[in-house]
Amino acid sequence: MLTIALDAMGGDHAPKAEVEGAVRAAGTLGVKVLLVGQQDVVRRELEQYDGYRDLPIEIVHASERVTMEDSAAKAVQTKRDSSMRVASRLVRDGCAQGFVSAGNTGAVMATAKIVQGVVPGVKRPALMGIFPTVAGNPVVLVDVGANVDCKPEMLAQFAVMGDIYSRNILRRTNPRVGILSIGEEEHKGNELTRAAFPLLKDLHINFIGNVEGGDIYGGTVDVIVCDGFIGNVALKVSEGLVDMFKKLLRESLEATISGKIGYALSKNALNSFRKRLDYSEYGGAPLLGVRGGCIICHGRSNANAIKNAIRVAAEFSGGKVNQQIEEELLRIGKAGV
Amino acid sequence: MLTIALDAMGGDHAPKAEVEGAVRAAGTLGVKVLLVGQQDVVRRELEQYDGYRDLPIEIVHASERVTMEDSAAKAVQTKRDSSMRVASRLVRDGCAQGFVSAGNTGAVMATAKIVQGVVPGVKRPALMGIFPTVAGNPVVLVDVGANVDCKPEMLAQFAVMGDIYSRNILRRTNPRVGILSIGEEEHKGNELTRAAFPLLKDLHINFIGNVEGGDIYGGTVDVIVCDGFIGNVALKVSEGLVDMFKKLLRESLEATISGKIGYALSKNALNSFRKRLDYSEYGGAPLLGVRGGCIICHGRSNANAIKNAIRVAAEFSGGKVNQQIEEELLRIGKAGV
Numbered sequence: 001m002l003t004i005a006l007d008a009m010g011g012d013h014a015p016k017a018e019v020e021g022a023v024r025a026a027g028t029l030g031v032k033v034l035l036v037g038q039q040d041v042v043r044r045e046l047e048q049y050d051g052y053r054d055l056p057i058e059i060v061h062a063s064e065r066v067t068m069e070d071s072a073a074k075a076v077q078t079k080r081d082s083s084m085r086v087a088s089r090l091v092r093d094g095c096a097q098g099f100v101s102a103g104n105t106g107a108v109m110a111t112a113k114i115v116q117g118v119v120p121g122v123k124r125p126a127l128m129g130i131f132p133t134v135a136g137n138p139v140v141l142v143d144v145g146a147n148v149d150c151k152p153e154m155l156a157q158f159a160v161m162g163d164i165y166s167r168n169i170l171r172r173t174n175p176r177v178g179i180l181s182i183g184e185e186e187h188k189g190n191e192l193t194r195a196a197f198p199l200l201k202d203l204h205i206n207f208i209g210n211v212e213g214g215d216i217y218g219g220t221v222d223v224i225v226c227d228g229f230i231g232n233v234a235l236k237v238s239e240g241l242v243d244m245f246k247k248l249l250r251e252s253l254e255a256t257i258s259g260k261i262g263y264a265l266s267k268n269a270l271n272s273f274r275k276r277l278d279y280s281e282y283g284g285a286p287l288l289g290v291r292g293g294c295i296i297c298h299g300r301s302n303a304n305a306i307k308n309a310i311r312v313a314a315e316f317s318g319g320k321v322n323q324q325i326e327e328e329l330l331r332i333g334k335a336g337v
Numbered sequence: 338m339l340t341i342a343l344d345a346m347g348g349d350h351a352p353k354a355e356v357e358g359a360v361r362a363a364g365t366l367g368v369k370v371l372l373v374g375q376q377d378v379v380r381r382e383l384e385q386y387d388g389y390r391d392l393p394i395e396i397v398h399a400s401e402r403v404t405m406e407d408s409a410a411k412a413v414q415t416k417r418d419s420s421m422r423v424a425s426r427l428v429r430d431g432c433a434q435g436f437v438s439a440g441n442t443g444a445v446m447a448t449a450k451i452v453q454g455v456v457p458g459v460k461r462p463a464l465m466g467i468f469p470t471v472a473g474n475p476v477v478l479v480d481v482g483a484n485v486d487c488k489p490e491m492l493a494q495f496a497v498m499g500d501i502y503s504r505n506i507l508r509r510t511n512p513r514v515g516i517l518s519i520g521e522e523e524h525k526g527n528e529l530t531r532a533a534f535p536l537l538k539d540l541h542i543n544f545i546g547n548v549e550g551g552d553i554y555g556g557t558v559d560v561i562v563c564d565g566f567i568g569n570v571a572l573k574v575s576e577g578l579v580d581m582f583k584k585l586l587r588e589s590l591e592a593t594i595s596g597k598i599g600y601a602l603s604k605n606a607l608n609s610f611r612k613r614l615d616y617s618e619y620g621g622a623p624l625l626g627v628r629g630g631c632i633i634c635h636g637r638s639n640a641n642a643i644k645n646a647i648r649v650a651a652e653f654s655g656g657k658v659n660q661q662i663e664e665e666l667l668r669i670g671k672a673g674v
């Protein structure tokens with residue numbers, strides 16, 4: 001049975017959402033959950049659930065807690081006994097196969113990288129976002145915020161990691177991989193995309209060249225790589241636009257009765273779309289390239305989001321994604337790409 | 338009376354849309370229009386309109402035409418008698434006060450920059466996009482594609498130009514100016530935004546710091562500066578998302594009668610929003626920082642879009658935007674900013 005270490009004190013609704021999510025996951029997914037946090041607080045919460053003693057759940061004590069206000073550096077350097085760090089350490093020490101946290105994203109990334117370490121060959125771990133498309137199949141965007149000012153070699157590694165994730169976890173066969181740029185031709189784009197283009201051409205992936213911002217939702221590409229600054233802007237622009245639409249639709253539809261009904265229906269569609277955009281709502285964003293796996297949830301995560309993140313963490317470890325990443329990067333290194 | 342030089346052979350519907358747009362503009366806006374293109378073709382089109390002889394319209398002959406397939410370099414270097422270049426030259430020579438084209442965007446930018454030249458003090462002209470917001474007031478984004486790999490000093494100049502445009506043409510008082518970044522704090526962002534931040538702080542503008550992608554549509558900022566690569570991605574992501582929504586809404590609403598009516602209503606709202614996103618649909622995007630002004634329209638522009646672009650070109654020249662840009666950049670240069 002796979003074991004997942006969950007930062008029980010991470011999110012805005014901690015430890016309530018975390019404990020409920022852990023109970024649901026342990027009860028239905030066939031995984032063991034280590035709830036990491038202040039023992040008495042977590043135990044009190046856990047005792048709300050009848051029959052929790054029969055579930056594969058254990059509490060691991062950690063005396064400190066990283067807040068949303070803490071800088072990543074402070075979290076890593078001074079809070080040595082934080083729930084976040086102890087959970088990550090459980091993975092490093094082989095007591096768990098995956099780490100899940102809804103805490104401060106910057107602090108989770110820094111902690112996982114330093115404590116668990118990176119997969120051999122990986123230059124920089126990358127945060128992956130999953131976006132819905134008109135075609136129905138999801139597209140993955142790497143990186144959505146872990147690394148700004150990327151080097152071309154980093155984009156090539158993001159392509160390898162995204163390709164392997166898409167095949168193994170999303171079950172895409174021969175995923176189409178593109179570079180987010182402006183203009184489709186090889187010479188279009190900025191310094192980074194132009195330098196990355198030939199590197200991606202040489203990889204053993206189905207590289208389809210440059211794609212544009214509009215292609216993220218078009219369903220014509222499965223994996224898109226970009227600098228984390230660009231990826232984060234694309235994600236945030238999308239979230240802002242959905243909110244704008246909701247207001248726009250309300251205004252244009254509320255004037256008539258059928259419009260009101262239409263608005264009620266469309267609001268549901270928009271809300272569900274908004275949730276799919278908010279990557280962590282449906283299971284968290286994997287930080288690709290760290291040993292043992294790390295799934296980062298939104299701070300606002302509810303119990304369902306936490307349960308799904310535990311599922312993704314288990315799928316990730318079970319799918320041998322990291323092993324394949326290591327092998328492929330080793331092969332590329334030997335080939336001198 | 339202001340005179341605007343219009344590239345009559347630029348857009349996908351040229352010269353039909355251009356000629357009709359010129360007739361409407363000359364008939365209602367109190368501006369004179371120079372229609373630049375193959376004389377016989379343009380004249381034949383113009384003769385469709387009764388009373389065109391009484392309007393302030395003149396045809397200026399140009400034997401060549403830049404196509405959408407031509408590279409910017411080719412357009413500039415080899416097509417010396419293109420309608421685009423002749424129109425730009427009319428501005429340089431003082432025969433017109435503004436240049437409007439719906440032709441190949443890259444070629445228009447290169448032509449205007451080389452033929453008309455830049456406003457003294459301007460390092461690089463920038464393409465400005467106007468975005469709708471939930472609050473109703475439009476926000477301007479500079480740059481949306483003219484310059485990739487910007488230097489910090491360029492973002493500072495974009496801020497000065499966007500601020501002056503917002504005050505003079507959009508009539509915003511004390512426009513709020515922000516840098517598009519990830520995270521609000523000064524130290525958040527990439528190398529470019531961090532280096533640009535202190536430069537913008539020293540300008541005589543209402544600098545509100547970093548804004549995020551979601552703020553573009555929030556109505557809490559009036560002018561946003563960014564590298565042209567980022568700006569273009571933000572624009573294209575937005576366009577793609579609107580198209581995605583239309584499909585999503587159709588699917589979720591068409592199942593019921595009231596849903597169908599709601600969809601018909603919401604489709605109109607989305608289509609009108611899509612047009613507002615498509616900056617050129619409502620008057621073209623100004624290329625800020627070129628002498629005499631240059632308004633770039635979308636290739637698909639219809640007569641109404643062309644008419645509006647002529648209006649914007651006239652407002653731009655009449656508003657003394659360039660004069661103020663020159664004065665402000667001179668002041669900054671002297672102050673050693």
